[in-house]
Every structure is written in structure tokens, then in C-alpha cells.
Amino acid sequence: MSAAQSAVHAVDAQPYEPVFTGDTLAELEQRFAEYPTRQALLLPALWMVQERRGWISEPAISEVATVLGLTPAYVKGVVTFYTMYHTHPVGRHFIQVCTTSPCGLCGAEDTVKALLEHTGCGEAGTTSPDGRFTVVEVECLGACGFATPVMVGDDFIESVTPDKVPDLLARYP
Amino acid sequence: MGFPHPSHAGETVVLSKYFGDAGARTHAGWVERGGYEGLRKALGMAPEAIIEDMKASGLRGRGGAGFPTGLKWSFMPKGDGKPHYLVCNADESEPGTFKDREIMRWTPHALIEGCAIGAYAIGAERCYIYIRGEFTEPWTIMSEAVREAYAAGTLGDNAMGSGKTIHITLHRGAGAYICGEETALMNSIEGRRGNPRIKPPFPAAAGLFGMPTTINNVETLAAVPHILVRGAEWYKSLSRGNPKSTGTKLISVCGHVQRPGNYEVTLGTPMKDLLYDMCGGMRPGRTLKAVIPGGSSVPIMTAEEAESALLDYEGLIEKGSMLGSAGMIVMDDSADMVYQIMRLARFYAHESCAQCTQCREGTAWTTRILERILSGKGKESDFDLLLDLADNMTGTTICVLSDSCAAPVVSGIRKFRGEFEAYIRRERAPVLALA
Ligand SMILES: Cc1cc2nc3c(=O)[nH]c(=O)nc-3n(C[C@H](O)[C@H](O)[C@H](O)COP(=O)(O)O)c2cc1C
Ligand code: SF4
Numbered sequence: 001m002s003a004a005q006s007a008v009h010a011v012d013a014q015p016y017e018p019v020f021t022g023d024t025l026a027e028l029e030q031r032f033a034e035y036p037t038r039q040a041l042l043l044p045a046l047w048m049v050q051e052r053r054g055w056i057s058e059p060a061i062s063e064v065a066t067v068l069g070l071t072p073a074y075v076k077g078v079v080t081f082y083t084m085y086h087t088h089p090v091g092r093h094f095i096q097v098c099t100t101s102p103c104g105l106c107g108a109e110d111t112v113k114a115l116l117e118h119t120g121c122g123e124a125g126t127t128s129p130d131g132r133f134t135v136v137e138v139e140c141l142g143a144c145g146f147a148t149p150v151m152v153g154d155d156f157i158e159s160v161t162p163d164k165v166p167d168l169l170a171r172y173p
Numbered sequence: 174m175g176f177p178h179p180s181h182a183g184e185t186v187v188l189s190k191y192f193g194d195a196g197a198r199t200h201a202g203w204v205e206r207g208g209y210e211g212l213r214k215a216l217g218m219a220p221e222a223i224i225e226d227m228k229a230s231g232l233r234g235r236g237g238a239g240f241p242t243g244l245k246w247s248f249m250p251k252g253d254g255k256p257h258y259l260v261c262n263a264d265e266s267e268p269g270t271f272k273d274r275e276i277m278r279w280t281p282h283a284l285i286e287g288c289a290i291g292a293y294a295i296g297a298e299r300c301y302i303y304i305r306g307e308f309t310e311p312w313t314i315m316s317e318a319v320r321e322a323y324a325a326g327t328l329g330d331n332a333m334g335s336g337k338t339i340h341i342t343l344h345r346g347a348g349a350y351i352c353g354e355e356t357a358l359m360n361s362i363e364g365r366r367g368n369p370r371i372k373p374p375f376p377a378a379a380g381l382f383g384m385p386t387t388i389n390n391v392e393t394l395a396a397v398p399h400i401l402v403r404g405a406e407w408y409k410s411l412s413r414g415n416p417k418s419t420g421t422k423l424i425s426v427c428g429h430v431q432r433p434g435n436y437e438v439t440l441g442t443p444m445k446d447l448l449y450d451m452c453g454g455m456r457p458g459r460t461l462k463a464v465i466p467g468g469s470s471v472p473i474m475t476a477e478e479a480e481s482a483l484l485d486y487e488g489l490i491e492k493g494s495m496l497g498s499a500g501m502i503v504m505d506d507s508a509d510m511v512y513q514i515m516r517l518a519r520f521y522a523h524e525s526c527a528q529c530t531q532c533r534e535g536t537a538w539t540t541r542i543l544e545r546i547l548s549g550k551g552k553e554s555d556f557d558l559l560l561d562l563a564d565n566m567t568g569t570t571i572c573v574l575s576d577s578c579a580a581p582v583v584s585g586i587r588k589f590r591g592e593f594e595a596y597i598r599r600e601r602a603p604v605l606a607l608a
């Protein structure tokens with residue numbers, strides 16, 4: 001078993017602590033009033049899991065299914081459709097960088113290179129050895145006039161050029 | 174205004190008047206600037222009268238298809254006793270398009286006001302605003318604005334003291350371009366995978382949760398209060414080209430121009446004025462090569478076509494393209510058209526929901542063939558293969574994502590064939606290494 005696999009295994013082996021208890025459950029239940037079905041809370045519930053746990057594990061999928069009256073297989077089918085839900089643990093800071101044509105025309109590839117180099121990720125789609133960063137290339141972030149947009153976690157940063165990368169990363173210890 | 178740049182004299186500033194003015198973000202700030210007058214007026218009118226105003230104004234959908242808004246609203250059944258829904262499409266993911274983001278960031282109450290008027294006009298007590306997951310800052314600003322609107326009594330069970338019920342719920346997407354397609358978006362709100370639905374039934378008959386639904390783009394709804402306050406005649410008079418294209422339009426300009434940004438122009442404004450006066454033209458020493466005027470899903474225009482086009486629905490069709498979402502991607506003579514078209518095809522292949530064979534296979538094969546050409550392994554027969562694929566991908570699928578992938582390929586081959594040939598005939602060095 002590789003180190004990466006055993007790390008994932010170790011995470012899975014920990015006892016699962018439910019997300020939807022106390023205030024979190026109350027927050028979800030409050031939102032039921034805004035929709036005619038419980039199922040409509042699926043995307044919001046998955047966001048609530050990811051905000052609290054960083055990613056969406058198999059036990060979390062089962063928990064969401066139970067809370068909303070769905071099956072785990074169904075929930076998994078939905079989770080995997082959407083690219084922003086993480087089905088594996090990711091680095092402490094999740095970095096998304098746009099590489100679609102309009103940004104590509106304005107140098108996105110150089111920004112990607114700088115991000116990979118300065119984070120130590122080496123390759124897009126991977127996590128740095130210290131677990132600090134994960135860098136992924138994504139499609140259009142809806143800010144094409146501000147090439148190249150980069151998201152670090154929930155922060156949206158416009159006009160990132162390679163020279164700005166070191167200072168940007170320094171803000172995320 | 175040409176946000177983030179100061180307003181240019183060639184613009185007609187209506188929706189973008191307060192871009193950059195953080196004071197306009199609060200409920201009080203919005204009211205000070207004349208906000209919520211449109212909603213107040215609407216709540217004193219019969220819903221049918223509002224719909225008539227929209228029809229008379231000539232307002233058309235700003236999300237891509239340009240469908241007349243008043244007509245769309247009039248399709249909603251009356252007296253059917255079912256709950257109706259208004260959905261606002263804030264998924265903005267079409268490459269080249271970044272206008273709805275600025276509307277939400279700077280004038281969240283303009284959108285709330287437009288949604289409230291729309292909901293009342295179509296007999297809906299609830300509006301869902303579906304905001305793409307990556308728009309974290311617009312989400313925060315919109316959330317605060319909705320909270321304020323409830324606190325001020327503008328929204329709720331007695332909206333502005335009218336006795337009418339108007340609720341707004343924000344719903345966050347989670348990364349999927351296809352969720353901008355209206356029926357995929359409805360599935361997404363319902364807690365499903367974002368697969369587009371087969372039409373009919375159309376949303377006005379059976380949309381969100383199976384109920385009569387109207388879906389409109391952010392910019393469409395943000396224009397509604399202005400029409401109510403200043404009148405349909407005023408809106409209709411904003412037209413420099415074809416009388417069927419009225420009002421102002423935010424044009425997002427990106428790529429190789431000196432000043433990328435959002436420019437608000439009266440429909441029918443010459444594209445030349447936008448490109449060279451407002452956006453400052455190309456970078457020094459560069460010349461215009463191509464423009465994709467309506468977001469990445471519309472046919473590519475040559476420099477000559479672009480320079481002679483009028484920016485409105487009819488003007489761009491006349492030049493073989495479309496206004497679409499008005500996300501304008503500008504390329505100068507340094508752009509490699511084959512590479513850019515491959516990159517667009519790769520986008521569609523990545524975003525295909527994979528329900529339809531022609532789309533799932535077509536987008537993937539198109540990308541692969543273009544990658545092969547760029548790696549120096551192309552063949553003359555690839556032209557026929559690409560055009561044949563494109564033909565099979567057009568008009569044959571559940572939604573038009575498939576057609577959108579074909580559009581730049583077909584127009585690209587027709588207009589820039591020489592660039593493809595240069596790779597195929599090994600006159601140009603490969604830029605991709607294929608495994
Ligand atoms: C693949 C695809 C993606 C779309 N993405 C968007 C989008 O991000 N935003 C949007 O407003 N409309 C989008 N549309 C258009 C919508 O389906 C719909 O026509 C529009 O929201 C209607 O609003 P309007 O009449 O106000 O323009 C998309 C359509 C397709 C086929
Ligand atoms: S055309 Fe493509 S994106 Fe649209 S429904 Fe079919 S497979 Fe999905």
C-alpha cells in the first residue's frame with residue numbers, strides 16, 4: 001500500500017462524527033421552509049458538510065442521505081456530478097485557476113506554472129507534500145476580463161500574473 | 174460604465190451606473206438612489222399591465238437566446254391554482270461573459286427589485302436565484318442584500334406593505350457549466366444531477382418542482398425596474414440599429430484589447446466603436462484577427478466582419494454570428510486559432526453532461542482530432558471528419574451545448590482554414606506533444 005493510500009485509509013478508519021447535530025441541524029431544518037421538497041436541500045446540505053469537514057466522505061454521504069430521506073447511492077451520483085465537491089481530502093488551501101481560452105489568451109498558463117512552482121505541487125491536480133496547497137486547473141470562472149482569476153478557498157482574486165504569485169501565497173500559511 | 178474603467182462617452186449607462194459605488198449596495202443606499210420605486214409602482218399595477226409594459230419595451234432575454242421577456246412571462250398560466258416560480262439564472266459560466274457578476278457585486282438590490290417585480294407579474298410567491306458556486310463574493314453581497322430587504326419589509330408576506338407575498342431564496346451551484354441551461358438548473362435546485370430535460374414540457378407548463386416556472390437571466394431582470402420607472406417608450410427608444418433590438422446591453426470584453434471590462438451600450442452600437450474607442454483597441458503593434466462576440470458558443474467572426482457589425486441581435490446574425498450573452502472574446506494576430514478552437518472544444522467536452530451520444534462522443538472526438546492536428550499528426554481528411562462530426566452534433570441533442578461546440582469549429586475552419594493547413598502540412602511546428 002502506498003503512502004497516499006494508507007493516508008486515505010487512516011482518514012476512513014476514524015470514527016465518523018455526524019455533521020447534522022445541534023446548530024447545524026437546526027440551520028438545515030430552518031431552510032426546509034423555503035423549498036417544497038427535502039431533496040432540494042441536497043446541494044445546500046453538501047455545502048454545509050464541505051464547509052465543516054473540508055471534503056465529502058462516504059460516511060458523510062450516508063449521513064446526508066439519511067437526513068434528507070435519500071439513498072447513499074443517489075447522493076453519491078449527485079456529488080460526483082458537481083466539480084466543486086471534493087470526494088477526497090485536499091490541501092489546507094484549495095487553489096483553482098482558470099485556463100479557458102479567454103484567460104489562456106492573456107497568459108493563464110504562465111500563472112499556472114508559477115502557482116505549481118511556488119506551492120510545490122509540481123503538477124496540476126495534486127497536493128503539495130506539506131499538505132498546504134492543492135492546485136487545480138478549472139474552466140471559466142466568470143471573470144474573463146480580469147485574467148487570470150484565481151480562487152484560494154473562498155477568496156476570489158483577480159488579475160493574477162506570475163510575479164504576484166509569491167505574495168499571494170504568503171497570505172495563506 | 175466600462176467597469177473597472179471610467180465611463181466612456183459612447184456608453185449608455187443604465188444598469189452599470191453604480192458599478193464601483195459601494196454605497197449603492199445597501200438597502201438604504203439603493204433607496205437613496207431611486208431604488209425600489211419600480212417595485213412600488215409594480216405592486217400597484219395589475220400583473221397583466223406589467224407584462225404589457227415588458228412587451229411594449231421590446232426587452233429580450235440577456236442570457237443568450239434573446240427571447241422576448243414580456244412574451245415569455247405571458248406564457249405563464251392564469252388562475253391554475255398551482256404554485257408558480259420565478260428562477261433567476263445567475264450561473265454565468267459562458268466563457269467570455271462576466272457581467273452578471275458585476276450586477277450582483279455592485280447593485281444587488283437592482284436584481285432583488287427586478288426579481289420581485291417579475292415574481293409578482295407571473296403570479297409567483299417565491300423566486301430562486303441560482304448563483305454559481307465559484308461566485309463567493311457576489312453570494313455574500315447578495316445574501317446580505319436579501320437579509321436587508323426582508324428586514325426593511327421590502328420582501329416577505331407583506332412586500333412593501335402591499336399585502337402581496339414575495340420571497341427570494343438564494344441557491345448555490347457547485348461547479349457545472351451545464352447548470353446554466355434552464356432545465357438543468359431546475360434539476361440542480363431540485364437536488365438532482367444537472368442534466369437538461371427533454372422539452373416539451375416547457376418550463377411555463379411544468380418547470381421547477383413540476384410547477385409553472387419562468388426563468389430569466391440576471392441582466393434581464395435587473396433591467397425590469399428601469400422600464401417600469403422610466404417607461405416602455407423610453408426603453409424602446411434606446412435602439413441604434415434594428416427596432417427589434419431595444420435597450421442597453423452590458424458587453425463583457427476580454428482577450429487582446431487594451432481595456433477589457435464591461436461596457437454598457439445602446440443596442441445597435443457599431444462594434445468598431447466599442448473595440449477601438451471604448452476598449453482602446455489592440456495592444457501596440459498588434460492588429461485584430463478575430464472576435465467571438467456572444468460568449469464562446471457562437472460562430473467566430475473575422476476582423477472585417479467584426480469591424481462592420483452592429484452590436485444587436487439582428488446585426489450579428491447578419492454577419493453570421495450571434496449576440497448570445499455578449500461576452501466578447503477578442504483575438505489579435507498573435508492568436509493561434511487552431512489552438513484556441515481546440516481549447517474551446519476541450520471546454521465543451523469537459524462540460525458535456527454526457528446524456529446524448531452525439532454530444533458526449535462528438536465533443537471528445539472533436540477535441541482529440543484538434544489536439545492531433547496541433548501535435549503535427551493531422552491529415553487533410555481531418556477537415557471532413559471535423560465538419561462531419563459538427564454536422565452530427567448540430568440540432569440533434571437535448572440541449573444546444575453540442576451545437577455550441579460545433580459553432581467555433583465550423584466557423585473556424587471556414588474562416589481560418591490556412592492555419593489548420595499549416596499544421597497539417599507540417600509548415601508550422603507542433604505545439605502539443607501527444608502521448
Ligand atoms: C449550455 C447552456 C448554458 C447556459 N448558460 C447560461 C448562463 O450561465 N446564464 C444564463 O443566464 N443563461 C444561460 N443559458 C441560457 C438559459 O438556458 C436560458 O435561456 C436563460 O437563462 C433565459 O433567460 P433570458 O430569457 O432572460 O435570457 C445557457 C444555455 C445553455 C444551452
Ligand atoms: S447536448 Fe450535451 S450537455 Fe446537452 S443534454 Fe445532451 S449531452 Fe448533455
Ligand code: FES
Nearest residue numbers: 098103140141144
Ligand atoms: S475564461 Fe477565465 S474567467 Fe472566464
